[in-house]
Amino acid sequence: MGKGESSSKKMITKEDWEKKLSDVKLRKEDMNKLVMNFLVTEGYVEAAEKFQVESGTQPEVELGTITDRMAVRKAVQSGNMEDAIEKVNDLDPEILDTNPQLFFHLQQQRLIELIRNGRLEEALEFAQEELAPRGAENHAFLEELERTVALLAFEDTSGCPVAELLDLSQRQKTASELNAAILTSQSHEKDPKLPSLLKMLIWAQNQLDEKASYPHINDLVNATLEEPVA
Amino acid sequence: MPASAACTKSEDLVESLSSLDTMARLKALRDVKNQIIGNKTKKLSYIKLGAVPRVVEILASDSDVPLLVQSAAAVGSFACGNDVGVKALLESGVLPHLLKMLSNSNSQVVEAGARSLKMIFQSTLAPKNDMFQGRRVDLILALLNGENDNVAEVAASVLARCCETEEHQKVLAEAGCLQSLIGLLGGSVKKREAALDALAALTRGNQEISSLLIDMEQGNAVACLIKLIKEKSPRTRLFACMCLLNIAKACSSGYQQEWDIKKCMLSTVVKLFEELGQVGEEAPGVLADLVTNNEELQKAAYEINAVEKLAEILHRGVISVRQLEGVLLAIAELCSRLEDGRRQILNLQGQYHIGMALESSTAGVRIAACSCIKSISRSVKNLRTSLTEEHLVRSLFKLLDDPSPLVQYHRPCSGVAKFTLMYCNFACVCIQLRIHESFSRAQYFNRYVSALGAASNIVLDFTPHKAVFFNCGGVSQLIQLARSMDSVLRQNAVWALRNLLYLADMMAKERVMRELTFSTLVDLICDSEEIVQEQALAFVRNLVYGSVECVQLIFAQDGAILHAVERQLCGATRPEVCVQGVYVLSNVAAGSEHHKEAIMEFVSPIAIGDRSASILLRFLQDMSNPQIRVAAVWCIMNLIHADSPGVLSRVLRLHDAGIQLQLQKMAEDPILDVKDRVRAALEQFSALGTSA
Numbered sequence: 055m056g057k058g059e060s061s062s063k064k065m066i067t068k069e070d071w072e073k074k075l076s077d078v079k080l081r082k083e084d085m086n087k088l089v090m091n092f093l094v095t096e097g098y099v100e101a102a103e104k105f106q107v108e109s110g111t112q113p114e115v116e117l118g119t120i121t122d123r124m125a126v127r128k129a130v131q132s133g134n135m136e137d138a139i140e141k142v143n144d145l146d147p148e149i150l151d152t153n154p155q156l157f158f159h160l161q162q163q164r165l166i167e168l169i170r171n172g173r174l175e176e177a178l179e180f181a182q183e184e185l186a187p188r189g190a191e192n193h194a195f196l197e198e199l200e201r202t203v204a205l206l207a208f209e210d211t212s213g214c215p216v217a218e219l220l221d222l223s224q225r226q227k228t229a230s231e232l233n234a235a236i237l238t239s240q241s242h243e244k245d246p247k248l249p250s251l252l253k254m255l256i257w258a259q260n261q262l263d264e265k266a267s268y269p270h271i272n273d274l275v276n277a278t279l280e281e282p283v284a
Numbered sequence: 285m286p287a288s289a290a291c292t293k294s295e296d297l298v299e300s301l302s303s304l305d306t307m308a309r310l311k312a313l314r315d316v317k318n319q320i321i322g323n324k325t326k327k328l329s330y331i332k333l334g335a336v337p338r339v340v341e342i343l344a345s346d347s348d349v350p351l352l353v354q355s356a357a358a359v360g361s362f363a364c365g366n367d368v369g370v371k372a373l374l375e376s377g378v379l380p381h382l383l384k385m386l387s388n389s390n391s392q393v394v395e396a397g398a399r400s401l402k403m404i405f406q407s408t409l410a411p412k413n414d415m416f417q418g419r420r421v422d423l424i425l426a427l428l429n430g431e432n433d434n435v436a437e438v439a440a441s442v443l444a445r446c447c448e449t450e451e452h453q454k455v456l457a458e459a460g461c462l463q464s465l466i467g468l469l470g471g472s473v474k475k476r477e478a479a480l481d482a483l484a485a486l487t488r489g490n491q492e493i494s495s496l497l498i499d500m501e502q503g504n505a506v507a508c509l510i511k512l513i514k515e516k517s518p519r520t521r522l523f524a525c526m527c528l529l530n531i532a533k534a535c536s537s538g539y540q541q542e543w544d545i546k547k548c549m550l551s552t553v554v555k556l557f558e559e560l561g562q563v564g565e566e567a568p569g570v571l572a573d574l575v576t577n578n579e580e581l582q583k584a585a586y587e588i589n590a591v592e593k594l595a596e597i598l599h600r601g602v603i604s605v606r607q608l609e610g611v612l613l614a615i616a617e618l619c620s621r622l623e624d625g626r627r628q629i630l631n632l633q634g635q636y637h638i639g640m641a642l643e644s645s646t647a648g649v650r651i652a653a654c655s656c657i658k659s660i661s662r663s664v665k666n667l668r669t670s671l672t673e674e675h676l677v678r679s680l681f682k683l684l685d686d687p688s689p690l691v692q693y694h695r696p697c698s699g700v701a702k703f704t705l706m707y708c709n710f711a712c713v714c715i716q717l718r719i720h721e722s723f724s725r726a727q728y729f730n731r732y733v734s735a736l737g738a739a740s741n742i743v744l745d746f747t748p749h750k751a752v753f754f755n756c757g758g759v760s761q762l763i764q765l766a767r768s769m770d771s772v773l774r775q776n777a778v779w780a781l782r783n784l785l786y787l788a789d790m791m792a793k794e795r796v797m798r799e800l801t802f803s804t805l806v807d808l809i810c811d812s813e814e815i816v817q818e819q820a821l822a823f824v825r826n827l828v829y830g831s832v833e834c835v836q837l838i839f840a841q842d843g844a845i846l847h848a849v850e851r852q853l854c855g856a857t858r859p860e861v862c863v864q865g866v867y868v869l870s871n872v873a874a875g876s877e878h879h880k881e882a883i884m885e886f887v888s889p890i891a892i893g894d895r896s897a898s899i900l901l902r903f904l905q906d907m908s909n910p911q912i913r914v915a916a917v918w919c920i921m922n923l924i925h926a927d928s929p930g931v932l933s934r935v936l937r938l939h940d941a942g943i944q945l946q947l948q949k950m951a952e953d954p955i956l957d958v959k960d961r962v963r964a965a966l967e968q969f970s971a972l973g974t975s976a
Contacts, residue, residue: 140314143321147357148399150322151364157322187325241472 066268068281086111088248095237095246097124115242119145123236130229135164142232146239156235158188158195162202163228166219169205177206294333301338309342310351317358327362331372336362340376343385353396356385360400363407370407378404379411383420386427386435398427398438405445412446421459428464433475440468440478447485456486457493466505473517480512480523487530494534497527506531510545513552518559522567525549529573547584549574554590557597568594569610575617582618582625591618591625595632605646612641612652619659626660635660759784763800771813778808778819785826790833797827802840809848814858821864824849828871835875838868843882846872850886853899859909866903866915873922877930880923884934887919888941898941905946910955917947917961924968935972944969 066074090111093102099120102113113120122145129138139160142149150157161184168177181203189199201216208214218224234244252274259270269279300312316335320327330336339362342355359378362369382404385397404410415421427439443461447453461482468479487494497505509531512524528549532542553574556567571590575581585591594611597603603611615634619625629635634656641653762784765777781800785793797805808820824845828835838845853865873883887900903909903916920943924935938944947969950962 139321140318143318143357147317147321147361148364148403151361154322184323187323191324241474 063264064266066266066282068269068279071269071279071282083111088251090114092246092248094120095243097127097233099124115240119240123233126236127229127233130163130232131225133163133167133170133225135160135167138232142236145236149235149239153235154188154192155195156231158185158192158198159228159231161185161188162198163225165202166205166224170220174206181206294329298330298333298335298338301335301342306348306351309346310348310354313339313342313351313354313358317354317361320358321361324366327366327369331362331369336369336372337376340373340378340381343378344381349390349393352385352388352390352393356382356393356396356400360396360403363400363403365406367407367409370404370409373404374409374411379414383423386423391432394432395434398432398435402438402441405442410445412448412452415442415446416452416455421455425459425461425464428461428468433472436468436471437475437478440465440475440482444478444482444485447482447488450490453486453488453490453493457496462486462493462496462500466500466508469508469512473520476512477517477519477523480509480520480527483509484523484526484530487527487534489530489534491534494531497531498535513545513548518556518563521552522556522563522570525553525570525574526566529570533573543580546574546578546581550581550585550590551588554585554588554593557593565604565607566610568597568607568614572610572613572617575614579621582620582622585618586622586625586628591615591628592632594618595629595634598634598637599632605644605649608641608644609646609648609652612638612649612656616652616655616659619656629660759796760799763796763804766800766808767804771811771816774808774811775813775815775819778816778823782819782823782826785823787829788826790831793827793834793837797837797840802845806841806844806848809845809852814856814861817852817856818858818860818864821849821852821861821868825864825867825871828868828875832875832879835872835879838872839882846882846886859906859912862903863909863911863915866912866919870915870919870922873919874925877928880925880928880934881930883919883923884937887923888937888943898938898943901942901946904943904950910958913950913953913955913958914961917958917965920947921961921965921968924965924972926968926972932972935969939969 086105086109090102090105090109090113093105094113094115094117097120099117102120103117105111106113106117122141126138126141126145129135129141139150150160165177165180165185168174168180185199185202189196202219204216205214205219237244255271255274262268267282269282271277272280297312297316300308301316303309303312316330316339320330339355339358342351343359346352346355359373359382363373382397382401385393386401388394388397415424424439424442427435428443430436430439443456443465447456465479465482465486468475470476471479483497487497500506506528509524509527512520513528515521515524528545532546550571553567553571556563556570558564559567571585575585594615597607597611615625615629615638619629638653638656638660641649642657644650644653759781762777762780765773766781768774768777781796785796788796805820805824808816809824811817811820824838828838838849849865849868853862853869856862856865869883869887872879888898900916900919903912906912920938924931924938944966947962947966950958951966953959953962
């Protein structure tokens, strides 16, 4: 009940807002931990090492394991699936044994790479020997299996309805899945905390919008405070 | 560097595993390992090719770190989720070698060995008993307390699997593992979960150990567990609940704030239904455990929509056996006393899935389904409406032939008077099955007994059930069992048949008698055991109740039945036998003139010379048995029923036998029922114009 929404919202000037912000106390250690968490999760080993030296922040995991993990990621991103599989098995043989979906995706990626390199006969044999049993072991994989094998049917893959499988972004997808699995096996959170905080910011702003008019942060990169809109 | 794409034949690889050249061995090992990880088909094929003994050989005799690590990894992979592999490994004697690896100086080797041990122990074939040999328990404990986190985690999970018997639990507790496990609760998530798993296994059904835990660290151990109910990880929450449940069960004296904690556990566990994997599978079973015999908690669970959520899971269709069993047990508990719960599960069409579960190939699921039906059928309304589906009743009767060893006897209601039967709580419409290790004849026999007990309930007055019962050959089964060598079996079979005849129509009665035969009935009436006699007489009572045609049945085979009844009445010592017998007389006396005369012949014979006291007098004077007094009065009332021609002569005879006098003495009988009957009878006498 009132004259209208805009007039019932509380109005906060940029000056007042900035003052309120400066009253909030944050600890440097906490921010450093956030940064380290991001670097470690995303796998930036050298940066993490340097950061550790410069800030004295302890990484949450042995940086050596990050190197191993990054080697796996690199192998996948280069399309070197057999190598990637060997490496992850050396790192932790349990991962692929206990993640049938992940294993299937790695095999799938292997097939895609064989097709990409024009080794169609090998691809066919591989599909039969390695992928078909996965489908037999688990019917949930059959649909994806069919999609992948469809690549073999097309001479000119650019017109193929499943052409996106050949995109390099597919490698990215597989690499991320594998990375997440390795992180989980190391009892590490698979997502860095920083994105969650940013999401929280956007959500909080949306909530506050209903009650007040205040300076927004719309550009997350620069984090500049915009003038409040009446 | 692309790996070699050359396809090495599997057989060659297996050969190379035994090569004398170390490098060749290592390469073959790695290749095999990389082929089998994640690939069930390859695991099985390599097992067939005999790879396992060769890998174990490397594990046993090689000392090279890479060879040890790779062979351990291969062993772990062969075992992972694969009982065939576990079997092959155990047969190749892998266990002692793996245990040796745990004491190796190289941490990589130790970790690899630990991982593989964990894989083996996740299987049901795990060599639990072997772990109690020699100093192995001490070894595991040392690892539990050791520096290496991963190894400590494995040690805890191995312990968790080695607690199957009370003996095992005792040994482990005495070796001091409780303290170590509590210590692990503060560690990483995985370590904590492995420790909780072990604590839950140790406290399961074990009051002593549960008490130890309560006292540990002046209650701090339990306080820690309570905090863990609110942890982020679903597995932690579930295992913490399991531990606390075990403790609560063992120590019924309760601890402070128990109700609040249980309520908290309740909402936690119900939320866990939605989790994937092991947690979602186990959560319903934990709920069932939590609310057992606790009506308040059951109500609370109902209020947070537990029944709805359980029904939802049922409707999913594709769920694991373990989860199904847990869900059914939970439903059984939530419907055991709550009419709301029963109503809701039926509204949500739960009975369809429960019916299907009755035919599951897993005994545990059948048990749980039976419990459900038992709970739901506690509502008479439900018995009459929702549970009458023929397929459901058929499935229940199929269970009469269930191959599972032990069936627990559930006592049917012991309705005596006609009107109490109607109001009895028909608790069991089904048979409860329990799995036991040893299969013994006695247990097999008990199965029939309870099945019959259950059958008695199901046939009582619920017409839809009766029809189905006839149609699926239940009668024949019962009749067969009535001829059994065992008296308890006979008793129960006849009991069920008696219930079948209750208020049944002539056609049903004729059908039953055709199969049973009158001579068998006579045998049963004259059975060597009085418990059987009682049921047989009750059977006859129901048989002749009703129309004149029904009464006539007692005169079959030259009145053999009637004579048998009379004989028993004269000689029986057990009061229940006499009660039923007198009711038989009473029912027959309700028939035609001819029938009344036949009864008179027995109760007040016109014998010339020495006239022994009417047997009815004996019953009327029996102050220890109110029921028989009532029955006797009924009999008299039927004999002197005003509308029949020869009533006056009967009245006179009974008067002369001292019956009327006796009744007058009973005008102030202490039992109300008796008093009322007597007064009514005396009114009849006076209406017919006799005086004392």
